[in-house]
Amino acid sequence: MATKQDKDLEHVTSSEHPDEMLAPDVHARQHQHVRKAHETELVEDYVELIADLIDAKGEARAVELSQRMGVTQATVGKMIRRLDERGLVTSEPYRSIFLTDAGRRMAEDSRSRHITVLRFLRAIGVSETTARQDAEGIEHHVSDETVAAMRRLAEKSQATD
Amino acid sequence: MATKQDKDLEHVTSSEHPDEMLAPDVHARQHQHVRKAHETELVEDYVELIADLIDAKGEARAVELSQRMGVTQATVGKMIRRLDERGLVTSEPYRSIFLTDAGRRMAEDSRSRHITVLRFLRAIGVSETTARQDAEGIEHHVSDETVAAMRRLAEKSQATD
């Protein structure tokens, strides 16, 4: 199955083109991981936003989600149904949205990562506007290990202020 | 149009629930930005990978893209057609894939960001495996400003090695 492959590889790597790439299966796992992260990304954003709205305004209404996510209410409605199915929120028709315990946990988690990334970006000298923008994108792609490293750095930098 | 809105806001913010949230429209723009980034993310990954393959093996074949992206060849084929339409690659049936000038530029750009993020993560003490993993996810969500900040830090840390 891999006879010709191996030969090729040997040929290629031992001559003009050095094979300095990651093993294909490792590479594949990385991308699969990214794809999976993508799936939960939006979900986390909604849940986090719902938590923020509840804290700031006392309740989370679809119209506000729609404004803040920059999508139509139809889209929000569909999303809420999915969050409900996943057991992250509860919602009666025409009422505002509530988080389940699982939802609250996810929101906490997400928020804490978000804050760490944001503080960290500020700490390394990124402007407030950009920091906010990038934190939104980055927060979903940092592992616990990286978050921990960022927290250490942000704290250290704050200490030397 | 905003009479009731304003009243509500006033009421709410001046009583039990402090409004410590971003303005809705700013928030919306942030999310729209993230959504847009998402669209180009996969495209960048493919283009970058194609460039890497060309450099490492002399050519980029669909089968290898499929292995490394962890998707089927059908998916790769569809993607290649889209990259072609966007003017990033050229491809004849049953031949390997080539980058256009635009494609090469995108690959360069993407690669340089990728490398910076990766070095940076290493520099702040993240393990090699995690750094590779996270860099893959983060690279598409960092602005030029943040990349610059990361580069500064990574270089400084290298200097003090």
Added chain:
DNA sequence: TCAAAAAGTTTGCCTGGGCATACATTGTCA
């Protein structure tokens, strides 16, 4: 109180990015 505005829902549509399956082409080597 009740009509109009606001909020929420439903329906039907589109696109992107997956998959499996079947088919076509190319390359290899017995």
Added chain:
DNA sequence: TGACAATGTATGCCCAGGCAAACTTTTTGA
């Protein structure tokens, strides 16, 4: 040289996440 393995393509399907438009329910204020 020709059969078979490897590679590439086409078709048809699915799901997620958008939208617009029409409709229903709730809220508001004259």
